[in-house]
Amino acid sequence: MAEPQGPALLEVRGLCKHYGGVKAVDGCEFSVLPGELIGLIGPNGAGKSTVIELLSGLVKPDAGTIMFDGREIQGEPPHKIFASGLARCFQLAREWPLLSVLENLLIAIPPDGNDTIRHAFSSPRRLRAAEKAARERALSVAQQYRLYPLRNDYAYTLSGGQKRLLEFARIALAQPKLALLDEPMAGVNPVLQTEIEGGIRSLLAGGSTVLLVEHSLGFVESLCDRVIVMVAGRVAASGSMAELRENTVVQDAYLGGTSVA
Amino acid sequence: MAYFVTVGTIGAITAILCLGVNISWGWVGQIDLAYYGYVAIGAYGAMVLELPKAHPTAATPSSYVLGLHWPFIPSLVGATAFGGAAALIVGAIALRRLRGDYIAIITACFALMLTSVLSQDDKLVGGYIGIYGLKEPLNSVLKLGPTGYSYFYLGLCLFALLLVYLVLERIYRSPFGRSLRAVRENELAAAAFGRNLYSLRLRAYALGGAVGAFGGALFANYLLAWNPYAWSILEVVLLIAGVMVGGRANSRGVIMGSVIVLSILPEVTRLFPLLTSNSTIGPSAASILGAGSIIIMLRFRPGGILKERRAIDRTEKASLHQAPMTLTVAESSDG
């Protein structure tokens, strides 16, 4: 189990979240290095999704610290966390149904104080240039994800696969320091899977760090250099997939499918 | 003809009020029962700014604050600002982590407290008596006769409606409006993509209050008087009905709905007493049909007659820089 060296981009210490008597996340600790593509796996109910909710600020942790980019972000509202460079995609696509596809993409670009009533009228040149640049970027990403012809459609009219692409395109437009991807491959056909895989690689190429939560081991193995295994709300092991296959705890909890949790 | 001028003037003002309600219900998706409070603040605000200092006599017993004797246009602006400021204060309290239906309850509380204070405290804006005695705005310059002036004021209100329409359309299409609609469509996703829900909602709420106050100020300048019993908080439902019938979040639809529900319907039901022996049935029938139209619209056409329009992008593909079609190439262009 090789702990990574150097300053981490994300460092989670003693993270806890209990729902009633259920310890969804119970003393979870791990760190993510800048530029890596790291997998987070674990059996159902291990607390992976809750970790994503906690990291993105949609759920407040009961205890623990989340160091992101040199700053403690636990307990901060989601919009602040996003502004500091941490974006997530949702397991079930959450598009804005009555907005056009293009508008959906434009929302994903950080507004940088551009979305005020005042700027609807007296838009200084800088802001107008920013809006124009945002449109162009959104259109080119739309092209990349085959959404360009659909850019003027209401988002609710998209098919399931197209919504998934939209979800991914939004993350790409946000250009986060750290992208949290919550099971992007779940229920997706093989063609789309290749496309999303390419999307993940282009996120990395663009300088983002990626935390990939996955249920399917195949993808994690083919994509990730390092994998964290969560069992019953904590990290049971981490390392390369090859190392983890040797790990008996992981074998019992996950690969073997017996009930350690 | 005078009849149509009256209906038209009140119709234009009501359409402005509906456009204000459309901000909270159409853009943000919440019910603001304090809305008529802001209308009243605008009405009183305009009057106390326009009127000279109060000198209560037996003939005009009402007494009120300020009395700055400002001209019409600055008073209109001032009244609008009062409404926006009041909405900012109420919103700052009501919009804090409350569920939609609780926002409605809290705003209803504020509206009732406001009515109670405005009607009890006779030094503030004349208490139960209200304020009256406003002079026809701008007529000291125009010197028009009653008919001529009524046409002028109709034109003024239609112009004001156009102005409000253009301003709100512009805001609706701006990044601010886009963010608001994202909050309405899915607030968790909007928050996850960096939108500050509280701040966005609060700003929209204040904008709604300002529009309401602007409409109220125009109304007071038309009636030349105002008292606290001009409205009940439930009447906001009829404005919401206008929004729902015409088209939620579609400004043109909202104006159309306002005309249908709040101008045509009351005028038609005004004829009801001729058909029955009940002489007071008119306004009640208008309210019943207006509120009933909410139920019917929600059941059969929730978006309204004119659906919300999405922004259409007309960029031609060719005008884009040659975007790569395959993702392997995309990597290199992104890097």
Place this chain on the structure above:
Amino acid sequence: MLGIGFGLVTAAIVALSTVALSLQFSVTRTINFAHGELMTVGAYAGYLVAQHTSNLVPQALAAVAAGAVLGWVLNWGLLRPFSRRGASKIVLFVLTIATALIVQNLLQVGFGGSFVDYHYSVGLAHHVGPFLWTTLNIVTMVTAAVILISLHLMIRRTRFGKAQRAVADDLMLARTTGIAAERIISFTWVLDGGIAGLAGMFLALQVGSFTPTLGFGYLLVIFAAAIVGGIGKMYGAMVGSLIIGIVMEVSAIYINPSYKETMAFLVLVVVLLFRPQGIVPALSEG
């Protein structure tokens, strides 16, 4: 002391109505803005019967029946069809607001907008401890107490109460475990309407004359009591009513009678602002 005495009577009426609202909310999770109209139709039903007999019992029965029918119709005819089609909470809420306006105006068409007089003939005052109460006051409070105790027994002791609590806790689970959820919800609305109708009648008798906005005028006081007590919690609703009732009557004496509702709203706003942890957990569940 006089203030507290009146406060107890008001509290008894508010408590009846609030407990009905809270019970309905805990089971259906819909905020009913037409709750005041359940009370108003009860008041008018009592008033109509009073034109024929001065006996309070048939008047009360009519009030209960009128409220119950409106409660049932509101659920069966309006809210259930919409919630079956997946309407959101805010849409259901808007529907109840529209209903409030419709019922008020129907009553206005039927009875006119002016005040109707409604009295109970026995007006003797009794000294009870430090308090001074009329016979009507005492009847009101005893009835309220009996109903509240019966509700308590029904919810705690009967199978129906258990089923109701199960639906309140988890509608989906209750459905899958074979509890006839729709019937429970339907009956809850009937119960809510009946109790609210009775409360409306007592309220009308207490104030002596009323208009179609009687119940609506008290709606936010009732919401205040329910939310102060923690909405959806029956016992909290009782405590909340007591607090609100006493606050209103005491402030009527020491501040200004016309500000007594304002004081109730102020309490509500302050509670929502400064004790959100006591109230918000119940709010955010829905």
